[in-house]
Amino acid sequence: MPEITFFGRNPTKGLDLPSVLKISKKNQMKAKLTSLVLVFCWVASEVNAQAPLVLQSLDYTENPVDIPNPDRGPYRGRWQRVATHFGTTPEVDHLVPVDAHDVLFHGATLVGLATLGTVEGDDIEETQFFNGQNISPNYAGGTGVSALPSISFMGFDLARFSSNAFLSATGALAYQADGLFEDPVSGAPRTGKTQPLTNYALDYIRGLLQKVRDGNGVAFVKFSYDGNGFNYLEPSRYPHLNLREGLIHGPEPAYVTPNNPSAMCDVPGYTDKDWIEYHLWQLKPIFHEFEDIIMCVKTGMLGPWGEQHSSPMALDPEANKKLFDTFLDVVPDSRLLLTTQRVFLSWYNLTYGTTYTVIDSIPVPPKGSPEARWGYFDDSYGSNYTNSGRYRTPDDRYRFFNWIHSQNTMTQIEGGIGDNIFGHMPGAILEAQQFRITAANMRHGNYSRWSDFIYNEANVTTPVTFPASASETSPPFTGPTKTAIFDPVYDGRNGLEYMRDRFGYRLVLREAKASEWVERRGTLAFEGKIQNVGFGNILNRKNVSVILKSKAGSNAYIARTDLDARDWLADEGGNGRPDNTAAWRDLNFSVAMSTLGDVPAGNYDIYLKINDPKEKSTNKRCIRFANKGNSWNADLGANLIGSTTVR
Template identity: 40%
Template sequence: MKMRRALSLLLAPALLLTMSAFSHGGVQCAGSSAPLVPQGLNYTENPVDVPNPDRGFYRANDGMVVPVTGQGSGTVNVGNSPVTVGGAVVNTRISHIYFDLRNYSSNTFTSRGTRYTASYRAPADVSIQSRPGDKPPYAYATHFDYWKANVLPTWPRGTSQPLTADALAYIRAKLQEVRNGNGVTMVRFNYDGLGYSWVSVEHPQDGYMDRSVADIEPDKATVLQHIAQLKPILHEFEDVIMGVDGGFFGPWGEEHSTTFGTSPQAYAWMLNALLDAVPESRSITVQGGAFVSWYNAKYHTHYTFQNIDKMPPPKAGTPEARFGFFNDSYAYGEDEGDNYPNDWGSLSEGAGWPGNPLGAADTYDRGRLMTWIRKQNNLYGGEAQGDATLWNTYPFVGWEAAYAQTVYLNADYEDSVHDRWGDFTYTKDNVKQKMTNAYEEPYRTEYATFDPLYDGRTGAEYFRDRLGYRLVLRDANASGWVKQNGTLEFDGSIQNVGFGNIVNKKNVSVVLKSKADGKSYTALTKIDARNWRPDLDSRASNTAAYRDLSFAIDMHKFGNVPVGDYDIYLKINDPKETTPNKRSIQFANNGEGIWDADLGANLLGSTTVNAANDIPVTRIKPGNGQVDLDFAIGSSNGKGYSVYLKKADAPGPFTLYSNVNYNSKGVHIKGLTNGTQYFAYVQRNAGGKTSRTETVSFTPGHR
């Protein structure tokens, strides 16, 4: 049977990226229109604060109470001023906004009445069992029981209702404040943003009370209605939303304690609603129990905290790949004793829920849980807290941050933890102390990696710089010159020395900036920066962690680029960014002029654009393992002509291809694989001048 495949002339070859990890030499690539020239940039890391979107310390924005009528109040901290974390100066680029929906639930409190405190006492004429001197019959066991039954119901409450037009306008206005700045936001919607429903008191007669006192969420239908109303806003501000906390359930929206907050069934319907409402490009951060509940319902499995580490790594594009983890007690954990391995219910949230649907409390294992988080390869962060333990101090806290790929942390909480990091001097002797609290087998690691770049600095500085991704250009080789109708080629390597990954998809563009007049010309590539994965060993000496950065771009992609000298830049920003230079990713390299703030781009090198000499291709005729390219050939014996070829899905530049015959119509290319797409062009060198055809595409096949 004869078959003919569709053919097309391509004015641009594919823009290619490979992810193999190796060093690149500055050698000429055979078949390129110009040799690849080493660029002589500074390829070392500068250990200073490099503010970037979607990573680092964040500023918490509490008290954003969504109004029923009016404009509401509260100003978003968009990171315009530096903040000190453990003595390290940080320029934040994340605003964590907690939108408080207290006015939209009949079960939550809009303000506090008389509070249960250490000094609270029930009326003297009420007999309380815990009060010394009171006698039976006791009306209540504790002062707390009396307060909850008689005082708490008098507190003012909201009304379960749809979000009003003013409410939606308020949320939009706050997100616009973020867009007007130079940062991004994590957003959370909750019904008790200030924790009015939580009591934490050491009472001299009742003892220690640390618990939720009310189910503060509205009914299921109202929660789902609110999520549906928020969907258009989340899509409208996709460009500045880093991610969305699961929220909605529990005090502070931290997904614990209430009936919904401890229900696998409730998490299944709530997270399904969020998957629909949140743009597909953005992640949803949840507690472990919330995710496992959703996953079990979705795939009819029965994972628990005993086997959470056996959950398969999510495949790209699946709904499970969209979930990250928010830890409201980051790095905390008891060292030993009766409370071990208590972590204040953050990592272990879900273990020990009523009826133990995900396993009993003692089935939680830190190593298994952290291994699941590592497999998710998504957003991981939260807020550090707790007194000093082996878990939240060096060297373990730095090692675990890399293992779990920590992306972001609260700059405002908790100072005592941050100060311990700031007091830690980062030296080899201190970092290489044996970690006696290391995970159990098979995840046991007893020694952290020491990075000499930070020798003598503080643990807070190390954390500041390593949170999330941090990109260092390690090698750069670019076309020494390129014709206006040629192909600009680049071969280099990059290293992500951060704890975490680039989670959100980014546009990666190449920018040519004229050295004569400063005008710039941009071409979008198909490079996926999310593939620049970090390694537990972030040292510069670990060349196995270098990721390939290569591209070949037809000059037509840049538009009409005048002849002249140009600097080559790499610009990395959100696909929906609305400004020319905000929220772009900056490399952490040493050297002057690496970062162009006006472009929002990083210097890769320079090249010269020369005048074009086109040879038009008039016909492409494929055959069995072969193809004929017809063009106006000046010498039928092929003198001065060369064919450059590459498979469409192959990495790297075009290479010289010699299995050809020339004729009066052009060139006959042989030895090809049927069903494989190729790119090719023909170049002529005659009389000291170079000309070439456009790049064409073809797929050989049976005729």
């Protein structure tokens, strides 16, 4: 019988089948066939042999430091209070140019002295949280707590494309004085001009988003027609003038005024769209082109700063529905749309023929439905109990954030840390957990209310009694009494450090067991546990891939797993303690070695890589675990989870 070699070994060598089986010569062929069956059974058993799973020598404890990750955390925002030819403004969006002759306006994007014309790409540098003081010229810092943001705030002001939008605070003040849309002396327009977005404007927007892609951040995108608040005069910005606070004019080009006689687009073939719909249709290719780096889209477009309040269109339910429908169409369905409770309620009632007056009456949206794409932005987080009129009573607030929590969406806040139970620790912890706060503007609001708080068990577990009426100051408070959960990992640090690290998701590897060895044609097995200790969850789909990297060289082999990182949910009760094993989620996978390619025999480290399915780079915007130890490989953009031997 000829020798048969498999993997360098011959299982039949020295085997005399006729003598062993005591069979006749006539049946030797049958015996040889039997031997081949035995051989192939042996081969199959070798290939499918499973090595024992071995606990890996890793540090499974959390490191209480800033871990920048995509789609979550603090962002810098664009804030200034300096006099410019555009007028004084506290919030700054990129004023999109019509052509090369337009003066660019980016505002104070650097920490320290405010400057005009600074673009950077965009705000991804270490920054200290603002303490509410030293507004001019320094609008940042003072808390002693820093973070490296991974979110770029990309606000685009389309004022130059709306005849209703003022181009500067100076022009708005002059309009208030004489009621003219043009300067009576120079004839210079005080507003933009309703028109299509030019190719120059679209390329400008692409260029700034490309800066984000070239960096290592994601874009929080907002478009509006009054991104700098020029249509809404705030007396605090001009203390020397006797101003009434409020909207001067509706900034939207779909709002009919003497300066904007038609709401409808006049471009041939698109006259069925109003100007807002047409502008968003023009932006649709950009939303899809940069899907890989867009974290979410704020549905702006209506009202001052795109905050969807005050203007006639912002208060019109039909306009709210049309706007939200348009965003649902133009933004890839992989991305959340941030809007307000009122806009979403208007859209839902008009879409489904309901008459809900409070949002928690709406059933929790099923996965994949249009309403499941809704997230919440809060431009004045915790400023008072009723949040500047956004809720009629604190009871409305509780009902709202309980619904938000059940929906498993995200909340973005613009600061505005209130001097009340919601804004101070430890009540702020309970609020953040319920609202699932994902992103926060670190340059807006008095964050010293959190940095001055010593995070220890006695302080954190002090019971908090919330109000049950709209009164902010008058006892008795008869609302619910709650107690936050103390996490010993942050014992002795300050509250702002804890909050900074808990925005959005935060992943800690708690256990890792991997195949001690694996055959080249076998299957690599891994079983582990991971804990999400953040306020929120991973909301955008991620690829979860395993990488084998040679310990003896630079060769690496990668294959997708069937894991879904969105399943790694935070504890519903906000318990991120390491001893809360009930909140440890399974991290189990098996990968056929053939899917990794032709992996040579040798010793390998096992890495887990988590990134967006459309990511174009090899190692940017990847999720890093918050474990102690040197387990992060920046070149791979992956986390070390063990080692194995391929043989």
